[in-house]
Amino acid sequence: MSDRLPPLTALRAFDAAARHMSFAKAADELSVTPAALSFQIKSLEEHLGAQLFRRLNRAVELTEAGAALAPSVADGFASLAAGWRSAQRFQDEQTLTVTAGPAFTAKWLAPRLYEFAQAHPEIELRFSASLRKMDFARDGIDVAIRFGSEGDPGMYSLPLADEWVAPVMTPALAARFPTPESLTSAPLVFDDSINFLNPPCDWTAWFRAMGIDFAPHHGPRFSQADHAVDAALAGVGVVLGRRALVVKDIDEGRLVMPYGTAIPTGARFRFLCPDGSENRAQIVAFREWMLAEIDKTTHITEALTILNVPGS
Amino acid sequence: MSDRLPPLTALRAFDAAARHMSFAKAADELSVTPAALSFQIKSLEEHLGAQLFRRLNRAVELTEAGAALAPSVADGFASLAAGWRSAQRFQDEQTLTVTAGPAFTAKWLAPRLYEFAQAHPEIELRFSASLRKMDFARDGIDVAIRFGSEGDPGMYSLPLADEWVAPVMTPALAARFPTPESLTSAPLVFDDSINFLNPPCDWTAWFRAMGIDFAPHHGPRFSQADHAVDAALAGVGVVLGRRALVVKDIDEGRLVMPYGTAIPTGARFRFLCPDGSENRAQIVAFREWMLAEIDKTTHITEALTILNVPGS
DNA sequence: GCTTCACTTAAGATATACTTAAGTGATCAT
DNA sequence: ATGATCACTTAAGTATATCTTAAGTGAAGC
Numbered sequence: 024m025s026d027r028l029p030p031l032t033a034l035r036a037f038d039a040a041a042r043h044m045s046f047a048k049a050a051d052e053l054s055v056t057p058a059a060l061s062f063q064i065k066s067l068e069e070h071l072g073a074q075l076f077r078r079l080n081r082a083v084e085l086t087e088a089g090a091a092l093a094p095s096v097a098d099g100f101a102s103l104a105a106g107w108r109s110a111q112r113f114q115d116e117q118t119l120t121v122t123a124g125p126a127f128t129a130k131w132l133a134p135r136l137y138e139f140a141q142a143h144p145e146i147e148l149r150f151s152a153s154l155r156k157m158d159f160a161r162d163g164i165d166v167a168i169r170f171g172s173e174g175d176p177g178m179y180s181l182p183l184a185d186e187w188v189a190p191v192m193t194p195a196l197a198a199r200f201p202t203p204e205s206l207t208s209a210p211l212v213f214d215d216s217i218n219f220l221n222p223p224c225d226w227t228a229w230f231r232a233m234g235i236d237f238a239p240h241h242g243p244r245f246s247q248a249d250h251a252v253d254a255a256l257a258g259v260g261v262v263l264g265r266r267a268l269v270v271k272d273i274d275e276g277r278l279v280m281p282y283g284t285a286i287p288t289g290a291r292f293r294f295l296c297p298d299g300s301e302n303r304a305q306i307v308a309f310r311e312w313m314l315a316e317i318d319k320t321t322h323i324t325e326a327l328t329i330l331n332v333p334g335s
Numbered sequence: 336m337s338d339r340l341p342p343l344t345a346l347r348a349f350d351a352a353a354r355h356m357s358f359a360k361a362a363d364e365l366s367v368t369p370a371a372l373s374f375q376i377k378s379l380e381e382h383l384g385a386q387l388f389r390r391l392n393r394a395v396e397l398t399e400a401g402a403a404l405a406p407s408v409a410d411g412f413a414s415l416a417a418g419w420r421s422a423q424r425f426q427d428e429q430t431l432t433v434t435a436g437p438a439f440t441a442k443w444l445a446p447r448l449y450e451f452a453q454a455h456p457e458i459e460l461r462f463s464a465s466l467r468k469m470d471f472a473r474d475g476i477d478v479a480i481r482f483g484s485e486g487d488p489g490m491y492s493l494p495l496a497d498e499w500v501a502p503v504m505t506p507a508l509a510a511r512f513p514t515p516e517s518l519t520s521a522p523l524v525f526d527d528s529i530n531f532l533n534p535p536c537d538w539t540a541w542f543r544a545m546g547i548d549f550a551p552h553h554g555p556r557f558s559q560a561d562h563a564v565d566a567a568l569a570g571v572g573v574v575l576g577r578r579a580l581v582v583k584d585i586d587e588g589r590l591v592m593p594y595g596t597a598i599p600t601g602a603r604f605r606f607l608c609p610d611g612s613e614n615r616a617q618i619v620a621f622r623e624w625m626l627a628e629i630d631k632t633t634h635i636t637e638a639l640t641i642l643n644v645p646g647s
Numbered sequence: 648g649c650t651t652c653a654c655t656t657a658a659g660a661t662a663t664a665c666t667t668a669a670g671t672g673a674t675c676a677t
Numbered sequence: 678a679t680g681a682t683c684a685c686t687t688a689a690g691t692a693t694a695t696c697t698t699a700a701g702t703g704a705a706g707c
Contacts, residue, residue: 028419029419031346031415035343046653046654047652047654055695055697056696058696059653059696059697061654063655070428071419072424078582078654078655080652080703081651083653087425090611091418091422091611092418095417095472096415096418098414099418100415102408103407106403106411109402109403109404110385112403113385113403150658161405161407315379343666357684358684367666371664371688374665392674393674393684489690622704
């Protein structure tokens with residue numbers, strides 16, 4: 024029972040055998056003969072000083088010690104494999120895997136994807152469902168777009184444009200509600216996805232910033248911001264839209280911001296990637312492209328007055 | 336750039352080199368010559384098709400790919416080592432590592448330890464600070480004692496005695512407050528450590544179970560149950576004590592439960608160990624001993640009336 | 648009772664990993 | 678400047694670990 028780690032090939036053989044619960048299948052997976060695998064397991068058991076498998080008639084089963092060893096070993100090899108893949112990814116300048124929340128994916132990335140593909144036909148973009156606690160190496164993520172107020176240590180973190188929110192609606196609806204005051208009788212749509220912000224950026228805050236004493240609560244509520252914007256696009260009502268999610272619709276005339284005022288959210292989208300990978304070709308291309316795309320709609324922000332929200 | 340994992344000895348060499356940021360020190364750690372280590376790193380780089388280290392004058396530094404690989408590889412080997420240790424632990428029938436919360440450790444385990452050592456001199460007990468989310472393999476834990484209402488999948492889980500709570504105090508204090516009603520004017524001590532229970536097991540619930548309309552809020556509060564019991568032992572006041580934490584003090588006369596009634600908590604302490612290790616000699620010994628110890632004080636529970644708490 | 652299946656064992660072959668020894672280039676002390 | 682030292686590299690030879698082939702065991706299934 025030596026103190027140090029046993030031969031790693033033996034551990035790998037054990038891992039495969041424990042996964043398949045069969046020496047023959049494990050040998051097949053590792054492209055060796057069953058004899059070699061049997062030998063490896065035996066050598067591992069000698070190192071440990073105890074059996075890891077109980078040999079039955081035509082099968083094997085893990086002993087208690089084997090059962091204790093198997094999950095950690097599986098984890099260990101999974102981690103090694105993930106690390107290896109993430110190192111290999113540096114070799115690959117063709118693919119780029121991006122993760123973002125559903126709203127940003129639907130309202131920012133998706134509508135602009137065609138243009139990115141035009142500008143960088145050599146890069147194959149992949150999207151990964153947004154994960155709350157994501158591990159770049161484990162999940163094969165190159166870049167994450169995240170909304171919030173802070174970066175991460177050990178991460179390259181580029182803040183994108185300041186996010187404000189402002190009432191947006193279809194041009195038809197805007198004609199019926201020409202002034203901020205008239206909004207008190209308009210159909211309001213609520214976006215619950217930014218309720219976590221502090222100070223809050225909801226309708227009550229917006230009316231307060233405009234000097235109007237009105238705290239609306241009735242109207243359709245959406246837990247995802249893109250669905251709220253979709254509702255506004257359908258003419259259902261007026262929504263307090265986040266910059267990144269509405270500027271393209273505004274630029275192209277599907278939505279309007281009739282009052283020329285917005286309130287700041289204090290948060291912003293960030294471009295995140297592991298430290299050291301910010302200079303990989305496809306990541307540079309994607310970042311530059313995002314910044315250029317954001318630049319295309321800054322004229323919308325410049326035409327706005329960003330108000331402060333007074334304390335309640 | 337092969338798809339499969341590179342030679343594992345090369346990965347181990349890389350791990351050591353990345354930790355030491357020196358091939359020479361890594362070679363020393365692995366008890367090989369620097370030449371061997373250099374060769375391993377080179378072979379790994381050939382497998383990857385890219386450099387992992389930048390060779391400087393008298394030092395090395397990780398490339399971006401190396402920096403991406405290093406943490407996952409370190410994790411991976413840590414996991415393999417943890418698994419190996421936990422398998423080795425099955426060979427060892429001498430030591431037993433137990434984790435429990437601070438209250439159980441202070442009020443149940445510590446006062447009875449001497450007796451366990453007498454009964455099982457061959458077993459060396461070790462205690463590990465309680466960790467919220469503990470990993471038996473990683474932290475070298477054999478047995479955990481946890482308070483709650485549920486077991487864990489993949490775990491051997493033995494429920495210990497039902498836990499009730501009842502007012503406990505020094506005999507001197509009991510003389511001054513002979514009836515439950517008189518407790519409304521007694522100094523009450525609050526144990527906040529079981530606030531998470533549902534239904535709650537606080538003073539308000541106890542008075543309600545006794546048919547007394549009284550919801551006390553004033554008095555010293557403790558976030559750890561053992562400190563509340565210590566306060567009661569010091570004669571500071573009356574505390575609603577959990578069975579496991581007070582039976583020994585009651586059995587030995589330091590505390591009394593003058594009213595003969597208790598209310599159930601709906602939760603209990605559990606004896607947890609990884610599936611498969613419940614038959615290891617020292618774990619059997621510890622479990623049997625705990626059950627026997629609990630049995631020694633069941634007469635206290637048998638003398639009690641366990642009340643239900645009516646809904647509010 | 649014979650075949651088959653899954654693992655084991657033993658002997659020889661081969662690939663892997665290690666050591667020794669010589670070499671490179673840059674730093675550092677004189 | 679000059680030579681010593683340090684950290685890594687390279688090459689050749691060697692040892693060891695790992696594989697394959699081939700024969701063997703014992704239980705299950707036809």
